[in-house]
Ligand SMILES: Nc1ncnc2c1ncn2[C@@H]1O[C@H](COP(=O)(O)OP(=O)(O)OP(=O)(O)O)[C@@H](O)[C@H]1O
């Protein structure tokens with residue numbers, strides 16, 4: 001099987017607090033895998049561990065067949081060149097304007113000329129439904145939703161093979177959310193990018209996911225497709241999807 | 252009881268000593284990483300130029316101002332002491348030696364530590380806690396090379412220039428007080444300033460400047476890079492950065508004076 005991301009028995013704790021307690025998951029090529037789970041359950045930490053930004057305690061992570069744990073620095077950067085990452089908080093460089101932010105990876109990672117990089121960046125800006133008039137604005141001058149979309153444009157600017165999206169639609173209005181969902185679907189279905197996303201947004205989840213993993217108490221306790229999500233009688237999933245106050249979460 | 256207390260005391264001392272050693276190790280690793288990644292191509296010239304402008308140009312007003320006042324005060328103080336011994340003629344050369352060997356490098360370094368060291372820590376620390384440094388990594392850019400190396404490089408190269416300017420302005424301040432307030436003869440004052448001047452007075456100050464510049468920028472980046480815990484954490488790192496720079500500036504000054512003279 002051709003896996004783009006392979007995670008095996010990943011463990012991570014901060015001090016005495018265990019956050020990831022043996023996570024295993026695989027993302028196939030051209031698949032859109034979505035991780036769901038309660039706030040603070042460790043979804044963002046999971047993505048950071050996979051990318052090597054946070055050092056896990058134990059376990060294996062492979063991206064595109066490269067074992068991220070045992071690679072030299074240079075090879076890690078080579079692998080990351082093929083990844084696009086959207087951070088939950090956007091993580092835009094606030095000393096750079098929008099266009100410089102989006103073209104950053106093209107210029108510094110791929111060594112493209114500034115003119116070429118700006119041209120591509122403008123295209124991506126349009127893809128996320130933002131006008132060229134904000135190209136020269138700085139992140140501090142943007143609204144939360146605009147920041148998120150600029151960060152999304154930056155994540156896909158280099159045409160990566162794998163994308164990691166941490167809550168791509170949080171903080172967006174329903175219409176923009178819809179646009180972003182379509183963009184993600186386009187990336188995975190038409191262009192064939194593999195995706196590992198995180199979301200709280202059930203509507204977005206149903207639109208963008210091929211497979212879903214449910215993270216609870218440091219483990220993936222349920223895995224299944226979209227239709228299985230609607231039919232499953234797993235009480236955790238039911239409560240999470242329906243958002244009812246009473247259920248196993250409440251204990 | 253007494254025995255137990257003494258043991259606890261030793262354990263504490265041991266713990267502090269180990270923490271001290273590991274801090275030295277971390278700082279060393281950090282600087283080696285930055286320099287090694289920085290000297291390998293490609294070079295981020297834009298980053299280096301930006302830092303050069305920050306460090307070299309925008310520090311001038313603060314550095315110049317402190318030097319002027321220090322030179323003036325120094326001359327006044329010398330006068331009140333030296334006039335009792337009727338040794339007024341020694342004042343210009345004393346001011347010159349004090350400025351170039353000591354006050355120039357130390358004052359410049361302390362001002363730069365407060366102005367630049369702090370802003371480096373705040374900027375890099377904010378980038379750390381808002382995940383911008385992680386974002387750099389995912390965009391395949393080495394953060395040591397992009398953020399740290401340009402700062403350390405320009406700091407080390409440009410601080411000696413600032414020290415030199417500080418020397419000149421400080422001596423000028425002494426001249427202004429000497430000639431216009433204490434009524435020295437201008438030609439005599441200038442002659443006495445340069446009569447006993449040695450290149451090594453200035454040169455040793457410049458060497459000190461380079462060492463201080465390296466240390467200030469290293470501390471500024473190091474504390475920022477390992478910031479954690481939001482805005483409060485960045486504030487704490489900034490304090491640590493300025494304090495550790497300032498203390499080390501005075502300590503290094505002492506050590507260097509022993510070594511250089
Ligand atoms: N750097 C850190 N130091 C200490 N604890 C951390 C750190 N990062 C995350 N944690 C802890 O790990 C847990 C998981 O955090 P994480 O950000 O992954 O949650 P999440 O699932 O992404 O939540 P949300 O849906 O709200 O974004 C939290 O309890 C958090 O307190």
Ligand SMILES: [Mg+2]
Nearest residue numbers: 043044088166
């Ligand atoms: Mg999160």
